[in-house]
Amino acid sequence: MxxxxxxxxxxxxxxxxxxxxxxxxxxxxxxxxxxxxxxxxxxxxxxxxxxxxxxxxxxxxxxxxxxxxxxxxxxxxxxxxxxxxxxxxxxxxxxxxxxxxxxxxxxxxxxxxxxxxxxxxxxxxxxxxxxxxxxxxxxxxRNESPLLIGCTQELSAWLKGPSSDDKGGTAVRQRSYDMVLTLLMGGAFVEQVCWTKWTATHEAAKVGCADVLTQLLRHGAKVNSRDGHGVTPLAIAAEHGNTEALDVLIQHGGDVNAQATNGDSVLYDAAGSGNLDTVELLLQHGADPNVASFAFQLPIHRASYEGHILVLRTLIPITSERAIHLSGQDPIHSATDGGQVECLRLLIQEGRDVNALLGTHISENYGDLRKTPLFFAISNGDVTCAKLLLAAGARTELDPLRCILVAVRAERHDLVQLLLSYGADVNCYFRVISNTLFPTALQYCLSDHIMMRLLLNSGYQAYKCFQCFHGDDRGMDSRWIDLRNRVYQIYSQPDVITFCEFVSVSWLTHLVGGTVRTLLDYVSYVSICPKLRRILKMGPEWEEISDILSKPRTLQHLCRLAIRGNMSLTTLNDPRAMAAVPLPPTLQNYVTFRSFSQHTDLTK
Structure with a gap:
């Protein structure tokens, strides 16, 4: 021992x-x-x-x-x-x-x-x-010693605000100094701890009183003592941006690269404070910006997340690409997650990759297995950061769960419209939960009529909602006949769910009539299978649906579908690209379904 x-x-x-x-x-x-x-x-x-x-x-x-x-x-x-x-x-x-x-x-x-x-x-x-x-x-x-309480007094008095005759807080600091000195001269044990192993030195570092800190160190305080979480006084001073106290501790041998029990370094704590002087002082004395915490967080990540742009500017050129790669996340992820627009803009200007992917060891900590900075922005509902990323070239299809599906499920029409304008695939699939024959987005907006119209106007494949084998194929349109064999190969897999099966559950049947009526505006002739027909007959929309199905679709409507079928989704969803299409404004509005009042409400 x-x-x-x-x-x-x-x-x-x-x-x-x-x-x-x-x-x-x-x-x-x-x-x-x-x-x-x-x-x-x-x-x-x-x-x-x-x-x-x-x-x-x-x-x-x-x-x-x-x-x-x-x-x-x-x-x-x-x-x-x-x-x-x-x-x-x-x-x-x-x-x-x-x-x-x-x-x-x-x-x-x-x-x-x-x-x-x-x-x-x-x-x-x-x-x-x-x-x-x-x-x-x-x-x-609370197992707090008189010495610890004495070091706390300056902070308590300062939080109350200095008096009119003590604008600089000099009297407060002097009282704290005199109190600590009195206790030390009275025999106080300088390393006495409370229940959390917090010492008077930790408290003085937190308060930022350099004179008190100096007295404690002169009376035998250990400069690198650790509290119950393995945090040193140096880290406490750095966390609270107390540069003067930090300097005293460094001069007395404080370890600038000490790490707490969770791996947080002193520089990591300083980056969180946002105090540039504190960060620069640590760097001058050899603090390593490439030391990650046990959660794989670097100081540059902390500065990005907290929005401390001056600290971020300092850390960008001295943080190695290897350290960032090993951490498993880019500072762009952190800035986006924190909603820090200026930091995100700076990182983009510095050439950081807006399509950087989270490492597997980081991604697996999220239930949705997210990968991209864009996913963080969409998940947080942050339109500003999403616009910045998309304008800088962020791709929308790199996450296992597509960003557009997250936006649809969150009922964020603005984000959905933004993603679609940058080429997000409205017909993407996420089969982990429900392996549906129809594109996934529809199942998240059955009760949101405006969102449904937005998706359908943007090229959602509505005809796939009418593909099943519960009835015969008489009267099917040519598209269905052409796809019949391919669809059969998919449907023959027992785990694939068709639209009629998906909506047949009791808690969705009341939405089926309105959904089918809306879908009919975006298809040519389709047949309703017996399973879906039984559900529709129970709703008030059946009479109108039956009337539409019993009549030929208008030539005007069929031409609209033909025109849309020959246009890419990127062109269809980009207002600037559509403006360049050589069609009269009235015809453009008809092709893009602007005649529907729901779309007008959305743009408002």
């Missing part, structure tokens, strides 16, 4: 012994707060609140009153300790001594007189208590 392990064991034994002694003292000293208070106790408490030390001296001969507690389990000593009247505290200490009470007795909430005085920021009271024998080692109910 080495000296470090022995010191750690000895420290834990000391802390355990201290806690046990405090509990024993509390058991013997506490009395029920529900007991009726004596007249002397009432007078003592009133005198403390008035700040009347003379009246308290007159009650010093009433030791039993000093053992009584108020409704919060506080003795007179607990009430006097956090009040800014040192004379009152001295008078109460005289009465406490006559009552033979220890100075380590706790309130009902677990605070000692010393921790209360420290929490109140009263240096004079702390000196008085230490002078009367109060222990600087005993903690409150």
């Amino acid at each position: 080495d000296d470090l392990e022995q010191d750690s064991i000895n420290q834990e034994l000391i802390e355990f012994a201290l806690q046990e002694s405090i509990q024993d003292l509390n058991k013997s000293a506490k009395t029920s707060s529900t007991e009726p208070h004596s007249e002397a106790f009432t007078k003592i408490m009133a005198a403390i609140r008035r700040g009347d030390s003379c009246a308290l001296q007159q009650q010093a001969a009433r030791p039993s009153a000093y053992r009584e507690r108020d409704s919060r389990g506080r003795l007179p000593l607990h009430v006097a300790a956090p009040r800014p009247q040192p004379d009152v505290l001295r008078a109460v200490l005289q009465g406490t001594a006559s009552a033979h009470l220890t100075l380590e007795v706790q309130t009902g909430e677990g605070d000692t007189p010393l921790t209360l005085a420290v929490a109140a920021g009263l240096v004079d009271n702390v000196k008085i208590l230490l002078g009367h024998g109060a222990s600087p080692h005993n903690t409150n109910s």
Whole structure:
């Protein structure tokens, strides 16, 4: 066993012994707060609140009153300790001594007189208590030592806001420094920890008080001590962007490449703070930007996700491509996931690949097995980032679950329209859940009539919804006859689901009539199989559907389908490409189904 392990064991034994002694003292000293208070106790408490030390001296001969507690389990000593009247505290200490009470007795909430005085920021009271024998080692109910609480005071005071006569916070810092120095001179153990192994050095690094930090280090604080998560004070200072405190720690031997239990490096934490001075200071002292966390995150990923563009500019040229490749994700993924438009724009300008794919070890952490930055943008509903990526050449078909299907399922008409305008395949399939004969997108919008129209207007293959073998093939149109053999090969597989089978479940039958009526606007002649016909006859739309099926389709409609069939989906869905098509505006509107009021509502 080495000296470090022995010191750690000895420290834990000391802390355990201290806690046990405090509990024993509390058991013997506490009395029920529900007991009726004596007249002397009432007078003592009133005198403390008035700040009347003379009246308290007159009650010093009433030791039993000093053992009584108020409704919060506080003795007179607990009430006097956090009040800014040192004379009152001295008078109460005289009465406490006559009552033979220890100075380590706790309130009902677990605070000692010393921790209360420290929490109140009263240096004079702390000196008085230490002078009367109060222990600087005993903690409150959260196992926080007086020294740790003293380091916290500056942060608490600063959060409340500096007073009008202390605009720079100098007085706050001086009080914190004096408090810490008083406790250290009173014998406080500088490496004492709370339940999470958080030390006073960690707290001083978090607050950013360089003077306090210097005093702690001079009194033996370990610059590379770790809390319960393996985080060093250096990482805490970096995380909160406290450059001055960081510099003090580095000068005293702080490890700039230390990693926490989860692998987060000091530079990673600094990148998250967004403080460029902190990042540059670490880099000047040898911090490695290519060290990844155990979650495969690099500092450049953190800066991209958080939107710290100045830090990102600094990290881009010094982060190696090998480190990014091994991490399994590009900074573009992080910027897109965080919705950081400016960072994304910068990364694109720097030549990062907008079609970079997540590594398998990262992609598998997502249930949808996403791969591309574009998927993050669509999944987050981020139109701005999606436009940036698409304009820079992002492809829409690289993810196992296509981006357009995610947008359809999320009922994001704007994203669907955007993806279609950049060539997304409206007729793509995702067969992991439902292996359908018809393109997948329709099953996500059966109850969204506007979305359905948008897909159909954009070239969705509506005729595939009428392909099945539940009836004969008399009266089929030529397209169906030509495809019959190929479709049969697909349908002969027992796991392929046709449209009539998909909508035959009880929770979808009420949508079938409206869906079929809409689909008929986008096909020539089709036959309705007996299975689908039985469902349709139960709905109010059957009469209109039956009327359409019983009559020949108009030549005008058939010509529209023929024209659309000879146009690519890219041209059909790109307004600029359609504008170049040599057709009169009226005919263009007819071919693109703009005559439907639903499409007009969508564009509005």
